[in-house]
Amino acid sequence: MNRRDRLGDILVKHGKITQSQLEAAVHRQTKEHGKRLGEVLVAMGVITQADLERYMRVQIEESVYYLFTWTQGTFNFEADVRPGPQDFLVSINPESLLLEGARRVDEWSLIEKKIPSFDLIFVVDKDRIAISESQLTDAQQRLLPLLDASRDVNQVIEDSGLGEFEIGKALYGLITAGFVHRAGRTTTGADAEITDARVEEHRNLGVAFYKTGMLDEATREFRRVAELRGSDASAHFYIGLVALKQARWREAMEALRLAAEKGGGRPAVFHNLGFAYEQLGRLDEAEAAYAEAAARARTDAKVYLGWGVVALKRGDYGGAAGRLDRARELFGQAPPPAWFWARSLAAAGAGEFEQAEELAEDGVEAYPSHAALQNNFAVLKELSGDLTGAEDLVRAARKNEPSLPQLSKNLGDLAYRGSRYDEAWDAYSRAVELAPELGDDVYFKLGNIAYKRNNRELAAQLWRKALEINPKHELVKANLDTLSALS
Template identity: 35%
Template structure:
């Protein structure tokens, strides 16, 4: 006999408690209001949760393992090709069979995935649920079992803490933006996790996407941004701000940039560098000066200096995809493959509708960096 009804009449926390106390085995499906998305599924075995699926995070396991440093993108792609040859096998099972990760690694990430999906579902207020008894299915050869009681207790704790967070972070759809630096402001003293979140803030993506990119829970990212907002490091907006128009170039600056460009066109790269060095000292807030300075250093083969200039340009204009594209090659020339890979990945994210050949080159370069980093890991380099 199925158990079903609207969420407005019976909250999911009550449904979970009922299935836990009665030690039910089967699958709970939850369809959101309007039926625009595929229903979420939560699998139960004798009252405990053994699996959860949500359309927005169906490919989360590979991403979580990647962020945890357990696999490389090349290894994930190899495992997916193996899945295509033998459909029906779970990604975690393939990775374990290939000796890339352990069962404990998979179990830990599956548990995290279940927790995050259940916590998100519990917040749903509208929709329809239906529980049907039967075999719960599996996650492949790796099994995981999470106490329903512990899930509900953690959910209650988060709801309680969220009442404090929502004063600055009302929901995961808000967009964090960096607050302009003040010369008199305090020096930032942040934890590594805070720096990690700060690095992902670009003024355009909502918290939900930032949490997904980091492979962290929505709640943890919301707490970090709440702290950053409380100390004045970031501001939180309901929608992305309109891009500010670039300040017009003053005539002396415009003329000097033109002179540097002519010098580069004539092959006088060192002369261009000297002009641009002076401009950078006089106009340290102009991204275009550092971008052109990086080009001069690149032509002179000074890749370290080019990387520094591009880093400053990116700091002044973090949404300039071309700067990140060039930064990838500069970093690769200096041997910093991790930074190169991150730069190309940022470029691909920012310039998703840009020059197709350039995007293809960035993708090939990123994949090549991944492959080399994977081989170096295998060799212990």
């Protein structure tokens, strides 16, 4: 019989007796020959007769269900054999037992596609569960604390007090919903030498694929490394790097966080984790990750640049300026375009517009074909009142990077401000063609132009789109109310 089906273990796992009570009962049973363990436990007063009958039924049912998983074996039938003298007998409907067994076999054929082996280790995606509105079953709730990337399925079954089928069914649901994913597998000592060789083989292939830009293939190899050696931090690190390159921010965050938890203490782990959090909009966590990276790499200019950008996005313009200035020192004479972009915005955010314009101009001089820097410089020129200079910059930037929607929007703003509505219409239309959710103000102004052209139906459509993006836009509401009153 499977050890998990033994009555004593079943009672312990269901909290009916303690391990010490079980050991005491087993010791007492050796002295009271002929008595079954259940009878001893009842005599000790640790369980009731009703509990014993209930869990005897569970034991028998689970044992029979386990037999349904056998694909081969032998059996022996003995005629006219009767139960010996006992205090009680358990009556189970064989038809129900067979139907339930058949149902479990059918379900298990699906479950084993997700859980092909009990030596697999799974880990919970806590963030995905936190934002989900799905209701988990009691078994799934009981399972979650045990899926901590250290226990394989065998150990989860042992520690949960649930049967293999219950665990399999609960785990299958969690995996299918994306709340749980594989983190590796356990290995025996006999497999260790073979596993080491396979790990290195898959790792070397993964690195080679990564360096040649074959990212899906690289991910496949590093996932195999993680499965073979669950504690391997570098495998999760590379999986995270690939996900970053493919803009799969949540997957990158999960992989890099696992790398950090498994001992990947390199600054690059926290640097990239910070960037993943930043792309997800989780700026407080990004701040903490970048701070950890900076503490471990005090002379890495790229870390300070990323840390400064996060401060900028959090509205901490003083903190951003300090970090970015430190990055400039570490970069030397040639900081990258992102530095000029961020530092000029930090100065503007702090109200230092003259310094912001100087920094933006320095950036354009250093990188004359960089559209984002030209756009920033144009916005600052517009703020200073130099509309002609701003428009010249935007047009030049748009020529270099026609697919950047913000440039078309800014050109539209300048034309709209100068009452050149046909030009504004063309520029705004191009902007929303490139980025349909660019902003409510684009649709608001397009609606205004349509209204000026006496196309009230189109104006209403565009204003409704603006209101869809920003339900609190009061001017749009007023325009729609006016239009409704006129119709």
